[in-house]
Amino acid sequence: MVENLRCGFFPGRPVIHSLSLEAAGGEIIGLVGPNGSGKSTLLRCLTNWLPATSGKILIDGREVGAMPSRDRARAIGMLVQNPEHPVPMPVREFISLGYFSRRGWFGGESPLDRDAVDRTMQRFGLDLKAGVNCRVDQLSGGEFQRVRLAQIHLQDPSILLLDEPTSFLDWPFQSMLIRFVREKARQEKRLVVMAIHDLNIAMALCDRVLMLRDGSVLADGPPKDVLREDLLQKVFGHPPAIHTISHFPGRFFSTPGLAEGEGS
Amino acid sequence: MNGPFPRKAVVAVVAGGGVLVLTIVASLMTDASGRWDGGGASPQILQQLRIPRLILGIVVGGQLAIAGLLLQTLFRNPLAEPYILGVSSGASLGNVLWTLFLAPLIPWRFGMEISGALGALLAVLIVIRAGRAIGLGDSPSFILVGVAVGAGLHALAALFLVQADPNRIRDALVWLMGSLAYKSWLTVWACLPVLAAALAISMFYSRGLDLLGLGEESAHDLGLDVPRMRMLTIGVAVVLAGSATAAVGVVGFVGLMAPNLIRLHFSISHRWMIPLSAIAGGTLVPMADLLSRYLAPGREIPIGILTSIAGSAFFLIILRSGRVTGRH
DSSP states (O other): OEEEEEEOSBTTBOSEEEEEEOOOTTOEEEEEOOTTSSHHHHHHHHTTSSOOSEEEEEETTEEGGGSOHHHHHHHEEEEOSSOOOOOSOBHHHHHHGGGHHHHOSSOOOOHHHHHHHHHHHHHTTOOHHHHHHOBGGGSOHHHHHHHHHHHHHHHOOSEEEEESTTTTOOHHHHHHHHHHHHIIIIITOOEEEEEOOOHHHHHHHOSEEEEEETTEEEEEEOHHHHSOHHHHHHHHSSOOOOOOGGGOSSOOOOOTTOSTTSOO | OOTTSOHHHHHHHHHHHHHHHHHHHHHHTBOTTSOBOTTOSOHHHIIIIIHHHHHHHHHHHHHHHHHHHHHHHHTTOTTOOGGGGSHHHHHHHHHHHIIIIITTTOOOTTHHHHHHHHHHHHHHHHHHHHHHHHTOOSHHHHHHHHHHHHHHHHHHHHHHHHHSOHHHHHHHHHHHTOOOTTOOHHHHHHHHHHHHHHHHHHHHTHHHHHHHTTOHHHHHHTTOOHHHHHHHHHHHHHHHHHHHHHHHOOOTTHHHHHHHHHHHHOOOOHHHHHHHHHHHHHHHHHHHHHHHHHHSTTTOOOHHHHHHHHHHHHHHHHHHHOTTTTOO
C-alpha cells in the first residue's frame, strides 16, 4: 500500500506528488505514461532506493524504509531499466547472487540451491555450461536481460517491479517474459508492477493500468478503461493509431502468448 | 573447460606460486648490496635483517593488493588503486614535515612511520569531511574528492621539499618512493595484525563485495545495505593502505596490478579474489625489493620506482587486453 507518496532526486523538487495506491498479490499492474512521467522514479521509490520525502509505503503493514535490507529484498525486488555495467563475473555467479537475501553472508551453495540455479537458467534459455565459462560483460543486451530475469526469479520477492522488462528481448523471449509474469501473478500470487511503453502488452497482460503524468496518477483502472484514445491523447499529446486486426493492412504480427490462454 | 578453474588458470597459480617461492629463497640468499651469498649469511643477519625485510614485503604487498581490490570493486573500475583516496599524499606530507622540521629536534626512531600514519589519517578525514560537506553521497564522488584532496596535499609536500635544505631532502625522497631497507620486526608486527584483520573482514563480507560489483542500485535491490557496505569497504581499504604507506612509504601500482594479474586469468568471486590478490601483491613487493638490490648494488633503488615502472607498462597491457575494462 502506498499512501500520499512524495519523492524525487533533489529536495524541494519532487518527481512523484502525493501518490496513493493499494494493490494485492496476484495482480499485474502496468504503469503507462510518457518519458519523464515518473514511472521509474516511482518504482525506485518503492524499493527505497530513493527514500520517500513524505508519505508511506507499507508491505503487509511494514514500512519499507524501516525494514532490514534483506527482509526488504525478500518482500520487494526490481528489474531496473538501465543497470550499471557489472564487473566481469561468470553468468552463473551473477544469477546466484539473487539468493543473497535468503542465504546471507557466508554459507556456500547447497545442492538444492545449485539445482534451483540450474533449473532457473534452463527456464530462461541459458546454457548451463556457458554460464560457468561466460562472463556477464560478454553478453548481448537480450542475453543480459534474461540473466537478470533469472536472478530476480531466484530472489523471488513477493512484489516484483519490472522497469521496461521487454526492452532488448526478441519476440520469442518477449513471450517467455509474458508467461513468466503471468505465472508469477496467477500461480504464485505475486504482485507484479511493470513500467511499460508497449501499449499492446499493457492491454493484454495487465489487470490494471495506472496512467502517470508529471508524477501523479491521471487514471487507474482496467486497461480497457484507461488506454482510451482521449486519455492517451491528453497524456501523450498525440493520438495513437488504433487498429483492429481487420483494418490492418497486410499482415499483423503479435507476440505469441500475449492473449491470455493462448499458447501457454 | 572445467568450471571457474580452467587449465590456464591452474598453470597461472602454479607459476605464481613458483615465483613466490623463488623470490623468498633468493631474498634470503642475497645481501643488502645485491650479492648472492648462497645461504652463507649468519643466522643473526637472517633473523634480524633479511627475514623481517622479506616478511614485511609480503605483508605490505598483501595489504596494498586487498586495498586495491576493495576500491576497484567499490568503484567498479579496475584501474582504481589504494592511493586514490589521498592516503599516499597525506602520508607523504606527514613524512616530509617530519624529516624537515621535527626529525632534527626529536631523535625518535619511528618518527617516519608515525608521521606517515598521521598524514594518511588526516587525508582520509579531509576526504570524508569534504565529501559530506559537498553533499556527495555515492561512491564515484569519493574518487573525485580523493583526487582533489590528494593533489592539494601532494602540492603542499612538494612546496616544503623545494624550500628545504637539499641535504635533508634525500631521506624524505627515498621514503616517498618506498623502501624495505632497515626495517625491523617491530614494523612487521605493526602491519601483520592489520593484514590479518582486513583479510578476515573482507572474506566474511565477500558476498557483499560480489553484490557491490553489480552496481549500487542492483546491490540494494538484492538486499545489501549499501551505505554500510560502502563505509566498511572504504574503511578497510584506507586502514590497509595507510598502514602500508606508514610502514614502507609509497609503493605505487602494486594495489592496481595484483588484483588485475588475477583477473587476467580468472573470473571469480571475491572469496577467491581476495586471497589470490593478496598472494600476488605479496609476491610483487619482495620481487621489486630483490630487483632493487641487484640493479644498484649498495645503493638500493627505492622499490616504489621499480613497481611504478613495471606498473605503468602493465597498465597499458591490461588496457590493451580489454579484459578488465569489459571492452572486446
